[in-house]
Amino acid sequence: MSTTFDTSFMSTMPANTAVQFWDRVAKSADKEAFRYPTKDESWESVTWAQAGEMVSKLAGGLLALGLQPEMRVGISSGTRYEWVLADLAIGCAAGATTTVYPTTNEEDTSYILADSECRVVFAEDDEQITKLRNRKSELPYVAKVVTFEGTTDGDWVINLEELAALGEAHLAANPGLLEQKAAGIRPEQLATLVYTSGTTGRPKGVRLRHSSWVYEGSAIADLGILSEDDLQFLWLPMAHVFGKVLLSTQMACGFATAIDGRVDKIVDNLAVVQPTFMGAAPRIFEKAYGRIVTMQEAEGGLKEKIFNKAFEVGREYERRKEAGEKIPAGLNFQHNLFDKLVYSKIRARFGGRVRFFISGAAALNSDIAQFFNVAGIQILEGYGLTETSAGTFVNRPDTNKFGTVGQPFPGTQVRLGDGDEVLIKGPGVMEGYHNMPEETQKSLDADGWFHTGDKGALDEEGRLIITGRIKELFKTSGGKYVAPPAIEAKFKAVCPYASQFMVFGAERQYCVALVTLDPDAIAGWAAENGHEDKSYTELVNLPEVQEMIEGHVQETNSQLNRWETIKKWRMLDHDLTIESGELTPSMKVKRNVVQANYQDLIDSMY
Known part of the structure; x- marks a missing residue:
C-alpha cells in the first residue's frame, strides 16, 4: 500500500512564521482577520492591516526590551484575541513563544518559565501575575511582565498599551527593523516551546521550529478544504498545539477567526457567530450529542418518535449514498421531510452554516460522528501530537471515513513499527525535548522517525486507524x-x-x-x-x-x-x-x- 501526494507547495512556503504573517497582511489588508467579544458581549472586528499594526508595535516593544533571536517569551493566559497578538509579535521579533495554561498551578508555572528561561511573560490577569510574584525569586530571567487586563506597577508589570508605546518609539528610531528581523529568521530556528501536560513527572518542553508551523498551515491550505471565505470559531486552548495549528492555517488560507476561549459560551457563540468550521475536542461533541438526545427523550411522545424515525431514515440514506446505491424516491422524500423537521434544527444550534468540524486531541466515537453526519454536519477526525506540531493526519470532506483519522498531510510519512506502533517522519516533527537529550533519544530515532506510543493500522487508502495507546492497553x-x-x-x-x-x-x-x-x-x-x-x-x-x-x-x-x-x-x-x-x-x-x-x-x- 502506498499513497502519493503532491508536495510541490513545499518549495514555495514562506521561510518562517513572521514572513507568513506579513505576507497575509499584505495580501488581505482590508479583509477581516479577527473578531472578539467586548465587555458588553458585542463583537469587535479587526482587519489584517489593523492586526498587523498592533503586532508591529508589540514586536517593536519586545525588541526594545532587548529580546534576541530564539529567546523565550511566555504567555500565561486563556484563549483570547490578545493571546494571538502576543504570539504573532513574539514570532515577528524572532523570539520563541512558551505556552502556559492559565489553569497550571503555581509550581508548574514557575518550572516551565524557569526551564525555558523566559525573558518576558504575557500574563492575562491578576491571578496569573500573582503566580509570578509569588515565585519571582525562582524566575531570574523574567525581566518584564506584560498583562492583558491585570494591575500594573509601573516597573516589573506593564500593560499592552505601554509595551506598544515602547515599540512605536523603538521602531521610529530603527526604521526597517521588523523587515530585517523577518528576513533573518532561519526556517530551522526555534518558534515555540510547548510543554506537554504529562500524567507523571515534570512537563516536557517540545521544541518546534518555524518551518514546522509554516508547513502545517501550508499543508492544510494545499488540501483545498478551506478558503478566504470561511469563518472559524476558535475556543481551543491556544497553549495547546491544536489551537496553534489552526492559527497557522489561518495565516496560510486568509479566513477570518472569531475568538472566545470561554468553554461555557461555545454553543451561544456558535449561534451568534455562525462559523463555517471549528476545531474541538471530542468531549464537546459528546456533550452536544448528549444534550440533543436527552432533550428529545424529555419531550417524549410524537416528537421523540419523529426524532428517532428521522435518524433511522438518515442512517439508511447515508449508507446507500456511501455504497453508491440508488436512493429510492420514497427514501429521498422522507429524508427531505426530516431535514426540514429535524436535521435543520440541529444545524441551527451550531449557527446553521457549519461545513464541518475538525475533531482532535482524543479519539472520537464513530457513532457520534455518524449521528452528526446524518444531521448534515460533518466531523472530520484528525490526529497528531505536540511532538508533531499537532496536525499530522486528517480526513478530507469528500473522502471522510468514520473510525479513521484520515491520511497523512502531504509531505509527512507514516509507518508501523514494533507492535504496530505508529511512527511519523516529516517537517512537523519536533527538534527534540528542551534540556532532555535522553528523553529525545527515546522518542526520536536516528533516522528522524518519531515514536508516538500509539498503536495503529492503515487501511488500503492509507488512512490511519488508532487502535489504542500502547501504555493504556x-x-x-x-x-x-x-x-x-x-x-x-x-x-x-x-x-x-x-x-x-x-x-x-x-x-x-x-x-x-x-x-x-x-x-x-x-x-x-x-x-x-x-x-x-x-x-x-x-x-x-x-x-x-x-x-x-x-x-x-x-x-x-x-x-x-x-x-x-x-x-x-x-x-x-x-x-x-x-x-x-x-x-x-x-x-x-x-x-x-x-x-x-x-x-x-x-x-x-x-
Whole structure:
C-alpha cells in the first residue's frame, strides 16, 4: 500500500512564521482577520492591516526590551484575541513563544518559565501575575511582565498599551527593523516551546521550529478544504498545539477567526457567530450529542418518535449514498421531510452554516460522528501530537471515513513499527525535548522517525486507524488484551448522560469501570423527573439513576467481546475537571492520576 501526494507547495512556503504573517497582511489588508467579544458581549472586528499594526508595535516593544533571536517569551493566559497578538509579535521579533495554561498551578508555572528561561511573560490577569510574584525569586530571567487586563506597577508589570508605546518609539528610531528581523529568521530556528501536560513527572518542553508551523498551515491550505471565505470559531486552548495549528492555517488560507476561549459560551457563540468550521475536542461533541438526545427523550411522545424515525431514515440514506446505491424516491422524500423537521434544527444550534468540524486531541466515537453526519454536519477526525506540531493526519470532506483519522498531510510519512506502533517522519516533527537529550533519544530515532506510543493500522487508502495507546492497553489475568479507550467511547455513545467512563482491569480476572455523569445533562434529567432540588451527589446515588446507568453498561457490554465486558462499576460523586488535575486542558483524562486517586474504590470491585 502506498499513497502519493503532491508536495510541490513545499518549495514555495514562506521561510518562517513572521514572513507568513506579513505576507497575509499584505495580501488581505482590508479583509477581516479577527473578531472578539467586548465587555458588553458585542463583537469587535479587526482587519489584517489593523492586526498587523498592533503586532508591529508589540514586536517593536519586545525588541526594545532587548529580546534576541530564539529567546523565550511566555504567555500565561486563556484563549483570547490578545493571546494571538502576543504570539504573532513574539514570532515577528524572532523570539520563541512558551505556552502556559492559565489553569497550571503555581509550581508548574514557575518550572516551565524557569526551564525555558523566559525573558518576558504575557500574563492575562491578576491571578496569573500573582503566580509570578509569588515565585519571582525562582524566575531570574523574567525581566518584564506584560498583562492583558491585570494591575500594573509601573516597573516589573506593564500593560499592552505601554509595551506598544515602547515599540512605536523603538521602531521610529530603527526604521526597517521588523523587515530585517523577518528576513533573518532561519526556517530551522526555534518558534515555540510547548510543554506537554504529562500524567507523571515534570512537563516536557517540545521544541518546534518555524518551518514546522509554516508547513502545517501550508499543508492544510494545499488540501483545498478551506478558503478566504470561511469563518472559524476558535475556543481551543491556544497553549495547546491544536489551537496553534489552526492559527497557522489561518495565516496560510486568509479566513477570518472569531475568538472566545470561554468553554461555557461555545454553543451561544456558535449561534451568534455562525462559523463555517471549528476545531474541538471530542468531549464537546459528546456533550452536544448528549444534550440533543436527552432533550428529545424529555419531550417524549410524537416528537421523540419523529426524532428517532428521522435518524433511522438518515442512517439508511447515508449508507446507500456511501455504497453508491440508488436512493429510492420514497427514501429521498422522507429524508427531505426530516431535514426540514429535524436535521435543520440541529444545524441551527451550531449557527446553521457549519461545513464541518475538525475533531482532535482524543479519539472520537464513530457513532457520534455518524449521528452528526446524518444531521448534515460533518466531523472530520484528525490526529497528531505536540511532538508533531499537532496536525499530522486528517480526513478530507469528500473522502471522510468514520473510525479513521484520515491520511497523512502531504509531505509527512507514516509507518508501523514494533507492535504496530505508529511512527511519523516529516517537517512537523519536533527538534527534540528542551534540556532532555535522553528523553529525545527515546522518542526520536536516528533516522528522524518519531515514536508516538500509539498503536495503529492503515487501511488500503492509507488512512490511519488508532487502535489504542500502547501504555493504556492492558492484559487481563486470562491473557486477553483490552483497549480501554474503545470501550469508553462505546459507552459514551450509548449513554447521553455520561461525562467519563474509565475502564480498568490490568492483570485482573475481569474489567471494571468508574463512571461520572455530565452535570448539565443529569440536571436536565432531574428537572424532568421531579428531582430538581437535589445536588449532583444526591442525584448520582438515586436508585433510578443507578438503574439507568446499569442499563447503559449492559447495552455497551452487548457490543463487546466477553473478556472486555464490564462486570462491576462505581459512580463517582463528582465529575472530573481540569482544576482537579484529573483532566488535561485539552479534556483528556489523566488515567494514571484517576487510578491513583481511586485505587481503593477500584480494588473494592474485586
